Amino acid sequence: MPICCRSDATRSGSCGSIFGQSCEAPWRRFPEGLISDPREPGQGRRQFLTRHPGPTHARAPPGCASQAGWPARAGFRSRPASSCYGAEMRHTANSPAPQKGIAISLPARDAVLAGFQGRFVEAQYVWTSFLLDHLIECRKRIGDLDAMLVLIVVGLSALRQVQKVRELEGEHISLGYRTSELPNKGETVNAYSIANITGIPRENVRRRLADLAEQGWLEQAPDGGWRIHRGETGHGKAAADLAELTASTVSRIADFIGRLATVSAAAVADRPAGDTTAGLAAPGPDAMAVAWTQVPPERPATRTGYTLGSLVPGLRAEHCRRIGPRAFDLAAALVGVPAAPAPGGVPGGDAALLLQGMLAEVAAQELPGPGGAVLGVDLDLHAAPEAGEEVTATLQVASVNRTSGIARLTARVTGEKGRLLAEGQLRVRPATAPVQAARVERAGLLLQRHPHIRAIETRAAALEPMPVAIAWPDDQDSLLGPLKAAQRGLIRPVLIGDPVRIEAAAREAGASLEGCGIEAAEAPQMAAARAVSLARDGRVQALVQGSLHADELMAAVLSRDGGLRGTRRLSHVFLLDMPAYHKPLLVTDAAVNIAPDLVAKADILQNAVDLGIALGIARPKVAILAAVETVNPKMPATLDAALLCKMADRGQVRGAILDGPLAFDTAMSAAAARVKGIESQVAGDPDILLCPDLEAGNMVAKQLAYLAGAEAAGIVLGARVPVILTSRAGSIAARIASIAMARLMVAAGG
Template sequence: MKLSNKTWDELEIGQRASLNRTATLEDFYVFANASGNMNPLHLPKHDGDGDGDPEAIAPAMWVGSLVSSVLGNLLPGPGTVYLGQQLHFHNRVHAGDPLTISVEVVEKRDGGEVLLDTCVEIAGGVKVASGVAEVRAPTKKLVFDDVEAPHLMLERHKHFDALLERAGGGAPMPVAVAAPEKGDALAGPVIAAKAGLIRPILVGDPDAIAAAAKAEGLDISGMEIVPAPHHPEAAEAAVDLVREGRAQALMKGHLHTDDLMHAVLRKENGLRAGRRLSHVFVMDVPGREKLLFVTDAAINIAPDLATKKDIVQNAIDLALALGIEEPKVGLLSAVETVTPSIPSTLDAAILSKMADRGQITGGLVDGPLAMDNAVDLGAAKTKGIAGSVAGRADILVAPNMEAGNMVAKELTFLARAEAGGIVVGAACPIILTSRADDEKARLASCAVAVLMARGTK
């Protein structure tokens, strides 16, 4: 940002300056952290006055602080020292309100002091705040060509909030939960049931399930329990519930993934649907303007070309079900050039051409792409990579499970992303949650499964 000032000698009575700013929810969160003011009236999702509706009213002093941005940036500008501020608040500001903040010089005093009328208005001329600022104006002309503050990233998962809202708009989906016999495995379906997303059918040892519920203080009253003494039998019975139409999705409880997938992939009355199964992490990365999909991070260890084709198509179909129009698929490798000594670049080039020929449908597919130029438009432009996918990828396809798992876990634990994961390519969504998942991640996995099931009907 380029800044310059008006010195005390240059200031004249009647000089004005203004700027425009739209209030956002992020502003209120940042102000709460910076000021320590945790008044629920100012925090989204909280009903701060007990009337039954969240208010998300802008803190009055946040509104007042906008005046300082005009004084410090424009008039008088850099070098201005605040001496005092009188403010009177007339109306309240809410997220989304467009604001105009203006100041006007009304008096010059000895010693470099200046009085300015200050005003904040909502579009349409509705006055929000007004008063008088007393400042010491700069005496030396200053020009700054490049002023920057450290970048702030707000750890907020608004995309998952939107998913949960969409998924909660219908009857709870019946889900067969295989062997939820430990507290962490039982908590997910109980939380999702409480949120109105699913209707769990608990399949496993009734005594173990009851003990887990008691130990964790979980209410499972009213939930159907299908007895199955051992984990393989629980997996088989859960799959049978889907085959019989009593459940529309499958959820892994406290059993090995191999036991569950053995039942899913059985030759007779399994859940095969003509494609290889694959896992997709649906990720809400703070600061990113849309969801990010990472695949395959949990099922296919070293997929060949045919398997990668199914992995790509599975991820596209899921993204479409979640409302992503023409998803952009970035096929990852270490480099963005086709290099015979790096097999993943050859696979990526072939998959891209397969998409061009209609063998993969519903999305735009490009690769090989390195991670930077798959997700960052600036990096793609720097390297001269053109196209609709580079720098804009919605789906990241890893060359193998190790790479996919590392990408997803790095985003989760370093970039503070939330991740919901499901297995796709079967006759129904298969929900896989981790013991490390928090409540939001468990709910998101269920929401993704609900929306996918609706989208495939």
């Protein structure tokens, strides 16, 4: 609720507040006519006012007459930087002439009327949302709306004295019909006048006046009237107490004007050619009903670029973007350099590409926009942006050569708090005729990076190599994984199989068997039995599947005579590193247990939790999957999920945070959980997905691997040593990652 006045003594750019404190004039806060575009919230696009030739009937505010870029009521054009509408709002000959001395700012009266007439729903939405926000804020700061009205009337009584001075100077400011009822005897106003103006009962007015006086905002004058309390220093307490409200109101008003200007521009653009009608037709009851139930429509599907004839020096456009961490990864991938900060904050190749790309985006979309061509970029780089920083790229027309058809634009990229990142020039060739371009969805990019698996391999490589038995590695695919793991210091391999076939596979792959132990076995089943025997004797700490079938190796592991059974049921765990997920994800069971019951699921779950802890997750979050989030006796998976959560409460499952039943979307998306009204510590942030059966687990894991770009690793837990089962279609990288997981599990005592 800023109530400000201007007088001869305040024409330097500030105004005298009725509360006895100076504040900055609203137009001084927006020297370049910056207005937010409400149709593109969060997109960083902004709207600027630019002067165009035309008859000028309005004058700039006192003290601001020489300010460049002040939009006169006549001859201005409102153009969103995103070219949403490209419509012009001009003062026409049949528009009402502005009153003498008034600084008519955007939107002009005829444009406002056009907005309400042509797009009533949108204009009414803008107005009522502004009014609601303003009243709520005032009520919070002042106490109640009656007190606010009383304070306003007393303040206006003081402002009217300044108006009398302006009237003597010939600078008339018209009064509303309510304020015209203010008494003329001085700056004070009595309770009777306040009650007449506001319609508040007189007794209520007296109580509000007493309350405001007790707060130190008002005082009663000797004549019995009321006025703003200024204190001995001339600075009122109300000014200090309401300074924050005043500042937020000025900002809210500026935003409201910008929103209404956008609606008005669209309404003018909707008119038939040559229609300059101003005025507001009363909306019918249907339109009034719609105004309270609908929100403004989406922005137009096309944008129009500037032509050579419409480009003038001073036009400016900018985009704001928040730099995500993966933006550096993308830029680094394009230029072929590591995504690492350059020494001393100097932009590297990735940062340079990002900054140039932001300027190219502004040129392609806004200035000159569709139809224009960028001929050259001359950019000086000063500093690199930081991940998470909001960066603003700005282009401004410096000169236009209409003979050559080339325009020069100054370019500037700044970070937060005005930190200069880059500056320079662009040479562009605008289109000679208007070009419209359809708005297209920005393409989503998925970078195939797997930093979580690389981090696991790095941790495992820092440990002592462990002895591992590889059963029947008689081809390149099954042999190269263990050999590369040995080269990285993860294992000391013991190769069990036909020595001739093993050596032939190594020669074919161009790999060396140096440092590898070889034990002969005549058949895959014999190789599996020998590998299990070495594990039972403690000579190896893990088993790796070679080219034999998984059931051949698992039969030896599960053998009641000489097998590796432990105290828990065996289960398989996939580790998936997805570019679109912020951490590694464990999925179980996808390979061993076909249709586990509740007891088996408890073992499967505990195996996965122990692995998560071994991988460095202090307290893994487990999402127990089902088709729905509610317990349904006809759906056994939901019953098991609920019981597992209760078992965790009783300590039967240790070391994890459980939630279930959860559908897959709820488990992986916190937004989906909020929509469904589910409060969960796990939703959107699980470390482990416990699947209801093998079929579901296998489909989840393989869909994430093939459709979401996940790199997968997997091991079998619950035996005396980890068992690494590898898919025949799995990559060498997956085999190495699985070995690294097993190494960390062994180090943790698993």
